[in-house]
Each structure stands twice: as structure tokens, then as C-alpha cells.
Amino acid sequence: xxxxxxxxxxxxxxxxxxxxxxxxxxxxxxxxxxxxxxxxxxxxxxxxxxxxxxxxxxxxxxxxxxxxxxxxxxxxxxxxxxxxxxxxxxxxxxxxxxxxxxxxxxxxxxxxxxxxxxxxxxxxxxxxxxxxxxxxxxxxxxxxxxxxxxxxxxxxxxxxx
Numbered sequence: 001x002x003x004x005x006x007x008x009x010x011x012x013x014x015x016x017x018x019x020x021x022x023x024x025x026x027x028x029x030x031x032x033x034x035x036x037x038x039x040x041x042x043x044x045x046x047x048x049x050x051x052x053x054x055x056x057x058x059x060x061x062x063x064x065x066x067x068x069x070x071x072x073x074x075x076x077x078x079x080x081x082x083x084x085x086x087x088x089x090x091x092x093x094x095x096x097x098x099x100x101x102x103x104x105x106x107x108x109x110x111x112x113x114x115x116x117x118x119x120x121x122x123x124x125x126x127x128x129x130x131x132x133x134x135x136x137x138x139x140x141x142x143x144x145x146x147x148x149x150x151x152x153x154x155x156x157x158x159x160x161x
Contacts, residue, residue, distance in 0.1 A: 074155050077150070077151050081149050081152060089135075097133050101153050102156050102158055103159045105159070114150075114154055115147060115150045119147040122141065122149055123137065124139075125137035
């Protein structure tokens, strides 16, 4: 019996170094993706939270918002929709997990309290109105942000019947 038969073959020395470098590259990539995600969330949060506040009259009473939203409010609503996870389940004109936004407009366009109703659904969630899918709650959004999002949705053209 030869003593060489019991010893495993020599591994190349560069293999360990290559594995260590590969692990470091993967970890650095994951850290970079995480950092960029945090930076994107922070920059979006600042623009959404700098939303316009309703004007107060001379007596200090907040003036009611008009039923027709100004263009700036619609732009803030669209930015809030794009910054949140709405587009994961809803399309503008295509149904995914939840209804398309233009289907929502078609259903609620004659309802006078549609914006307030939808803002409540955005913040509190819901189920059973559009099938079996659940609409998750979004309590991190302020009432004003939810209202701006609902105004933007209701400003879209309704779905063709």
C-alpha cells in the first residue's frame, strides 16, 4: 500500500482567495442595494410629506377643500401613488391583483363622497368589494396624503364599459 493513497489531492491556493473575493463582492453589492433603497425612500418621503396644507382663514378655521383638486394636489397625489406600493397590485388601465384605477373611477364617479371613501380605503384597507383579494392598510400615510392619492385616482378617465 502506498502512503500517497490516503492523502487527498492538493487544492490550488488561489481557490480560497477566489471564494473570499466572491463573497466580499456579493456582500458589498447587497449593502449598496440596501443603501440606495434607503436613500430613495428618504428622498420620496420628504417630497410627499412636504404636501400643501389647507389654507386657514383669518379666523383660524381651515377652509374646506374644493371638490375639484388643483393641479399641484393632483401631482402630489400621483407622486404619493408612485412612491408607495400601489402599483404592485393596481394598474392605471389594467387589472392586476386589485382593480385598475380607471375601473375604480368608473364605479365611484357618481358618488359625491368618492374621494373621502377611497382615502379611507387607502388608509384602512378593505376586502370583498373587488373579489377575494385584500387591500392592505396603509396607516403610515397621513389623511391628507391618502386624500391626495384618491383625488389623483378620481381624476383619471373612467374605464370603457
